Amino acid sequence: MSALVKLSELAINQPATIREFPKTGVAFTRLKEMGLLIGTPVKLVRIAPMGDPIEIKVRGYSLTLRKSEAADILVEPVTAS
Amino acid sequence: MALPSHITKAATPGTPSRQPVYALVGNPNCGKSTLFNALTGLKQKVGNYPGVTVERKIGTAYTQHGHPLTIIDLPGTYSLAARSPDEAVTRDVLLGRRADTAMPDRIVCIVDATNLERNLYLVHQILDLGRPVILVLNMMDLARAAGLDIRVARLEKELGIPVISCEAAKGKGVIDLKLAMSRPDLPLSRHAWAVPTAIASAVAELQASLQDSDKKPPLIARAEALLLLTDQDSVRVAGSNPLSKRTQEILHTWEQRWETEGTDWAGALVNARYDAIGELTAEVVRTGNLNTGPSINDRIDGFATHPVWGWIILGSIMSAMFLSIFTLAGIPMGWIESLMALLSEGVGNLIPPGELHNLLIDGGLAGIEGVIIFLPQILILFLFIGLLESTGYMARAAFIMDRLMSKVGLNGRSFIPLLGSYACAIPGIMAARTIEQPKDRLVTILVAPFMSCSARLPVYLLLIAALVPTSEVPVATKVGLMLLMYALGTFGAFGFAWLFKKTLLRSAPPLMIMELPPYRLPRMRDVFMQMAERAGLFVKRAGTIIFALSIVLWFLANYPKVPAGQPDTDPLAYSLAGRAGHALEPMIAPLGFDWRIGIGLVQSFAAREVFNSSMSVIFAVEQSGDENADTGHLRDAIRAAKRPDGTVLFTPLVCLNLMVFYVFAMQCISTLAVVKRETNSWKWPLFQLGYMTGFAWLLCLAVYQIGRALGF
Numbered sequence: 001m002s003a004l005v006k007l008s009e010l011a012i013n014q015p016a017t018i019r020e021f022p023k024t025g026v027a028f029t030r031l032k033e034m035g036l037l038i039g040t041p042v043k044l045v046r047i048a049p050m051g052d053p054i055e056i057k058v059r060g061y062s063l064t065l066r067k068s069e070a071a072d073i074l075v076e077p078v079t080a081s
Numbered sequence: 082m083a084l085p086s087h088i089t090k091a092a093t094p095g096t097p098s099r100q101p102v103y104a105l106v107g108n109p110n111c112g113k114s115t116l117f118n119a120l121t122g123l124k125q126k127v128g129n130y131p132g133v134t135v136e137r138k139i140g141t142a143y144t145q146h147g148h149p150l151t152i153i154d155l156p157g158t159y160s161l162a163a164r165s166p167d168e169a170v171t172r173d174v175l176l177g178r179r180a181d182t183a184m185p186d187r188i189v190c191i192v193d194a195t196n197l198e199r200n201l202y203l204v205h206q207i208l209d210l211g212r213p214v215i216l217v218l219n220m221m222d223l224a225r226a227a228g229l230d231i232r233v234a235r236l237e238k239e240l241g242i243p244v245i246s247c248e249a250a251k252g253k254g255v256i257d258l259k260l261a262m263s264r265p266d267l268p269l270s271r272h273a274w275a276v277p278t279a280i281a282s283a284v285a286e287l288q289a290s291l292q293d294s295d296k297k298p299p300l301i302a303r304a305e306a307l308l309l310l311t312d313q314d315s316v317r318v319a320g321s322n323p324l325s326k327r328t329q330e331i332l333h334t335w336e337q338r339w340e341t342e343g344t345d346w347a348g349a350l351v352n353a354r355y356d357a358i359g360e361l362t363a364e365v366v367r368t369g370n371l372n373t374g375p376s377i378n379d380r381i382d383g384f385a386t387h388p389v390w391g392w393i394i395l396g397s398i399m400s401a402m403f404l405s406i407f408t409l410a411g412i413p414m415g416w417i418e419s420l421m422a423l424l425s426e427g428v429g430n431l432i433p434p435g436e437l438h439n440l441l442i443d444g445g446l447a448g449i450e451g452v453i454i455f456l457p458q459i460l461i462l463f464l465f466i467g468l469l470e471s472t473g474y475m476a477r478a479a480f481i482m483d484r485l486m487s488k489v490g491l492n493g494r495s496f497i498p499l500l501g502s503y504a505c506a507i508p509g510i511m512a513a514r515t516i517e518q519p520k521d522r523l524v525t526i527l528v529a530p531f532m533s534c535s536a537r538l539p540v541y542l543l544l545i546a547a548l549v550p551t552s553e554v555p556v557a558t559k560v561g562l563m564l565l566m567y568a569l570g571t572f573g574a575f576g577f578a579w580l581f582k583k584t585l586l587r588s589a590p591p592l593m594i595m596e597l598p599p600y601r602l603p604r605m606r607d608v609f610m611q612m613a614e615r616a617g618l619f620v621k622r623a624g625t626i627i628f629a630l631s632i633v634l635w636f637l638a639n640y641p642k643v644p645a646g647q648p649d650t651d652p653l654a655y656s657l658a659g660r661a662g663h664a665l666e667p668m669i670a671p672l673g674f675d676w677r678i679g680i681g682l683v684q685s686f687a688a689r690e691v692f693n694s695s696m697s698v699i700f701a702v703e704q705s706g707d708e709n710a711d712t713g714h715l716r717d718a719i720r721a722a723k724r725p726d727g728t729v730l731f732t733p734l735v736c737l738n739l740m741v742f743y744v745f746a747m748q749c750i751s752t753l754a755v756v757k758r759e760t761n762s763w764k765w766p767l768f769q770l771g772y773m774t775g776f777a778w779l780l781c782l783a784v785y786q787i788g789r790a791l792g793f
Contacts, residue, residue: 030594
């Protein structure tokens with residue numbers, strides 16, 4: 001298992017899997033409902049021109065969230081074998 | 082699908098058997114509005130849910146046999162666990178919590194087939210409601226193009242409900258949907274899923290309480306129980322019935338217990354639903370030859386959100402929008418003016434000179450012109466907003482602007498309402514309801530009227546024309562002055578937003594959780610329908626007020642008449658309007674404004690553009706006998722206006738200061754009425770009236786006094 005990194009600090013276009021997700025908070029409940037669950041594959045696609053928010057790809061669609069929330073989501077980069 | 086009138090007419094009135102009422106629900110960006118428009122055509126009624134300003138759209142579709150079907154188009158949402166007033170309305174209508182809207186009998190769920198898993202989450206919640214559901218898989222062509230093979234028949238079998246394959250933008254599948262909707266017997270879903278054991282007993286207890294204490298039918302009670310565990314019922318809107326004490330207590334007890342145990346109850350529930358959805362999609366979706374390379378969408382976004390190109394594109398689109406409003410709108414506005422001039426002449430020839438003649442031409446026709454003259458600008462702005470929304474660019478604009486908005490404590494979603502306020506604060510403020518957090522929404526509403534709306538445009542144009550003579554000054558100066566006014570308003574909005582977020586409406590910085598929908602070709606039919614709807618709302622809400630007030634204005638400026646035998650008395654000074662302007666003069670004299678401008682300011686409360694018609698009435702009245710003093714000559718008239726001591730009234734400093742006043746003052750009762758409705762109290766519109774007008778007064782006082790001291 002490779003080291004966990006914050007979703008906000010994931011390298012661009014690096015496939016990863018969500019490993020740790022905050023249990024409470026309205027933001028995180030909605031993010032779960034939008035399909036961000038432990039074990040879900042995600043990819044950081046791009047960062048907005050001014051450095052925040054970020055765009056991720058999850059379950060085949062694009063979602064934006066701020067770095068402040070993304071920093072609470074820990075992901076494991078998937079190493080190409 | 083319009084049918085011959087003899088068929089529809091026979092079926093419409095007084096059909097004895099009650100037709101089922103359908104609710105149309107789906108995620109944002111799934112093509113729900115397109116489907117609603119395709120189903121109902123022009124048979125739509127747009128209004129509001131009482132007590133909240135969430136748009137209520139009801140339409141009528143006709144079956145192949147001409148039977149009418151009522152369809153309620155509910156606001157788009159990702160989940161029934163509501164996070165905004167819009168979403169709360171969707172939840173409450175579906176759960177039968179609203180007294181003003183009967184619980185729909187049947188539900189049409191529309192999903193984006195290219196994004197099935199996340200779209201099915203809402204469907205999964207809705208299937209729990211125990212009512213007949215028809216599932217519409219929209220954008221099947223795009224799903225196929227993306228390499229997704231969705232086996233519709235299999236999905237139908239797994240869920241046990243009709244599943245319709247559809248391409249709403251091309252009208253494909255709409256007939257199939259209508260056929261399904263007109264079926265007298267729709268099956269209930271037989272989809273079963275396992276509620277996680279950790280929360281099963283809580284669900285059972287809540288369900289029992291909802292049945293006993295809240296008098297809910299069993300299936301609704303179960304659906305609500307499940308919902309309460311992810312929703313905490315945080316968003317409540319007017320018109321929805323509150324939960325019983327007992328249910329709230331049970332919920333509270335369980336939540337406390339789980340918190341001490343460290344159970345992630347909401348997470349477990351969401352996980353269980355996604356597990357069930359995952360099993361379902363594994364059965365029905367084949368991703369054989371999935372296109373994995375960078376899509377067209379990614380390539381466009383590479384430019385649209387690029388650190389350099391992104392700003393250039395955003396700036397170009399915004400500039401194109403303003404240029405179109407300034408130049409393109411001028412053409413139909415010219416037509417309207419010529420048409421109204423012809424009409425005035427015709428009426429003038431028909432009716433002999435006298436009071437009725439004056440009322441019809443200076444009051445009535447001028448009032449009608451004052452309303453319709455703005456339609457070209459409003460239509461162009463909503464054409465742009467419609468195109469930006471329909472193509473998916475609007476979300477990118479919010480993505481780019483979010484950081485900037487976050488500096489003043491708002492999020493990218495506030496960009497859209499504020500941008501819309503450049504046309505008119507009313508739709509802008511109404512668009513603010515997509516902002517999830519109530520305090521951020523309120524801040525956006527409070528500052529939105531600072532954005533220079535189209536009603537200020539004619540005032541700026543008149544004052545700039547009076548300020549700089551056309552022949553001597555290059556056009557660039559005029560454009561520069563205009564942009565300065567827009568910039569002042571924009572800075573005002575941002576400054577006060579920052580201030581309110583720091584003080585009065587202090588709250589955590591808002592979230593920015595937003596889908597970036599794929600780019601799509603705009604659906605012009607939807608764009609045009611929205612334009613027509615907005616223009617209609619403007620004419621109905623603002624237009625009637627403007628028209629009525631120009632008649633009232635005419636009376637105020639003409640009555641009472643100067644008694645015979647006092648030839649030296651100025652008729653306007655003697656009129657009611659003149660007296661009101663005089664009463665105001667001590668307050669506005671330090672700003673360089675006299676009583677005649679005071680009349681314009683008072684009358685601007687109807688709508689800011691009334692200033693122009695007010696000035697034309699005032700100066701036409703003053704030059705009684707000169708019947709040519711119409712709006713075309715208004716600029717010359719105000720430039721010629723003198724103070725009693727013979728000095729020019731509209732000096733460059735006064736013109737500029739008056740524009741500054743119009744940038745910042747809250748002078749629109751229509752906006753105040755909308756704010757009252759949006760915030761459900763008179764407190765906020767009155768606060769807005771006070772702080773905006775107070776700030777405008779102070780700023781204008783400073784500008785005029787400093788300007789005078791500097792010798793202008």
